[in-house]
Amino acid sequence: MVSRVIPVEPFDLVIFGGTGDLARRKILPGLFRRYCAGQIPADSQIIGAARSEHDATEFRAIVAEAIREFGGGKACEDGTLDEFLQRIDYVTVDARGDTGWSELASKVRKDLINAFYFSVGPGLFGDLAERLHRYDMADDDSRIVVEKPFGRDLATAKALNASLAKHFDETQIYRIDHYLGKETVQNLMAVRFGNMLFEPLWNSQYIDHIQISVAETVGVGGRGGYYDKSGAMRDMVQNHLMQLLCLIAMEPPAKFDPDAVRDEKLKVIRALDPVEPHHIVRGQYGPSADDDGFRTHVGDPASKTESFVAMKIAISNWRWAGTPFYLRTGKKLKARTSEITVVFKDAPHSIFGAEAGRHNNELRIRLQPNEGMTLDVTIKEPGQGGMRLVDVPLDMSFAEALGPNVAEVPDAYERLIMDVIRGNQTLFMRGDEVEAAWAWTDPIIEGWQARGEVPKTYDSGSDGPTDAMAMIARDGRIWREIKL
Structure with missing residues (x-):
């Protein structure tokens, strides 16, 4: 191709x-x-x-x-x-x-x-x-x-918007988030709205929960000064993960038009419930054999800034009531990967008996590395007596499915810069969208500061704090393994 x-x-x-x-x-x-x-x-x-x-x-x-x-x-x-x-x-x-x-x-x-x-x-x-x-x-x-960063809170975001609005109309301002330029991120809309297979099932009636994970193996490195003032919440959740959440959860826009798409994303942000403290886990990576640890890099032995965040989010609208979204992101984890996992509910009744076990379908969307999608389906285990079931993946790696020329597909920055020249704002954040995201984020950060919370220490090269595992386990669920 x-x-x-x-x-x-x-x-x-x-x-x-x-x-x-x-x-x-x-x-x-x-x-x-x-x-x-x-x-x-x-x-x-x-x-x-x-x-x-x-x-x-x-x-x-x-x-x-x-x-x-x-x-x-x-x-x-x-x-x-x-x-x-x-x-x-x-x-x-x-x-x-x-x-x-x-x-x-x-x-x-x-x-x-x-x-x-x-x-x-x-x-x-x-x-x-x-x-x-x-x-x-x-x-x-x-x-x-x-x-980015387009502000560090709602007040500064509004001030930046106002300073730009003095000289440029909103239709001229392109707030860039390179995650939205990734081929797989754009494919979220193609998969949802271009396939009859998925969109009728894309709601709380059929989906048990959705996970969004963005894991990095690197630490803060030379960005310690910036990161100690920012943290994972401001640096990653408020923008990158929020945008992925919006694309996964939004209603179908009337057409593939910049403002139509961004209107629906804004509705998702405004439908987010406040997050309870027990539904958030903050972490900070400690020293290891190959790294001096977060606090050494930021130059503050008492830093309370997080390098890891995991949270459970609820969207209060008709489509998603009762379906939780689990978000996590962190540095110095065991693998570099960005993945969205849509976990569908079990079949309401199994005709195969208890010995067949519980099985559900999962759609995994890999943003990096090896962009692609995998859909787990349940089949009979070959060669076994009786009806034993097993889950197998239908795997589509872009590099394999689309041939060697897929390498020529523009990367995120290339695509987005060309969209600027074309005058297409679909993949760029609008001012009211940014402000709405900060309006939801600010109370969470203010709550941490008011309670004097200290992030949980986790080992470099791990999955993050054990409290993050416990948080999702309380709901009878588990995180998808962080792996390449």
């Missing part, structure tokens, strides 16, 4: 923070891969902008090095890389001053699509938005891309 690539219209993309880590690891290599795929027109222009003193030649060398290191093995022969670098320019700018802005304005062409990627801290969003208008670079058709 060969992916069909549709070129976008010519554009000018300015990357503020163009010398930063995100630009080097994700944005620039992703743009190069899209150029290699024939999706970026040759007359497009990519301009890096940052405080660092570089000329265009020096920045092109930085871009070339980043592509060779993080480009994912894409071939650079036949002059493709040199061609791409000719589309690269650079301007030294001061986000809070006037240095470089006139020069940058002279390079941005007003007769093309203009997009501005704010690959910087949120404290600079308002300054950049104001200067784009002061120097007449932005108009009603311009787009801006802003990275």
Whole structure:
């Protein structure tokens, strides 16, 4: 199967923070891969902008090095890389001053699509938005891309929204969450709304519970200062896991339209019940043979910040009343994996007797690694006397099912940046959606602080705190094993 690539219209993309880590690891290599795929027109222009003193030649060398290191093995022969670098320019700018802005304005062409990627801290969003208008670079058709964290609570999220709204309409603001650009995440909607097999069963009558797990093997590393102020709740649950929850739980939108989809996601967030303290487990990984532990990395021997969160969530609407959602995410766990498991209820009556055991169907959606889906179905165990039942997987790995060219499918950042150029906001968070998520999250965090709760210590390379296992076990359920 060969992916069909549709070129976008010519554009000018300015990357503020163009010398930063995100630009080097994700944005620039992703743009190069899209150029290699024939999706970026040759007359497009990519301009890096940052405080660092570089000329265009020096920045092109930085871009070339980043592509060779993080480009994912894409071939650079036949002059493709040199061609791409000719589309690269650079301007030294001061986000809070006037240095470089006139020069940058002279390079941005007003007769093309203009997009501005704010690959910087949120404290600079308002300054950049104001200067784009002061120097007449932005108009009603311009787009801006802003990275998370979009605030650290409801108050700061509202302030950020207000600062951007002074200069840009909501239809011009693209709040990026790379999880929504993953192929499998988008397939959630295709599986649900494109198959008669699933959607009639997608409710509390047939589904026992749903698990969403995002596990990492790495620790906080060099992000200790940021992470100690954030924690897993702000860094992962409020955005990544919340978005996955919305896509799993939302009602069918009237059409595949940006606002129709986001309207339904917003309804899910507003239907979330407050979470009781005994339905949340916080954890913090301790020291191990290969790691000094969370508190050493963040530089605070008494830190109460969590590196792991597990919780039981209820959605109070007709579709999901009585069906719990179990979410967990953590660092320094035994495997790197992101997976959604939909556990269907047992058959109401077994004709095979007690010896056949209990069996239910599970749909597992793997986001990483090895993107794909597995549906467990119950069959007769071959070669056995009597009617002995066994669960077997119907496994669809994208790499196997779609052939070798699946590797050419854009990664999350590639897809989302191209959606910005197309003007498609379906996979981006809307301002009211972000605020609603913080409105639900804030009381949970405030409750921890008011009670002075200390996270449970767990071993690196484990499944997390044992209390998380006990929490779901109280309901007669178990977590799906964290494994590759």
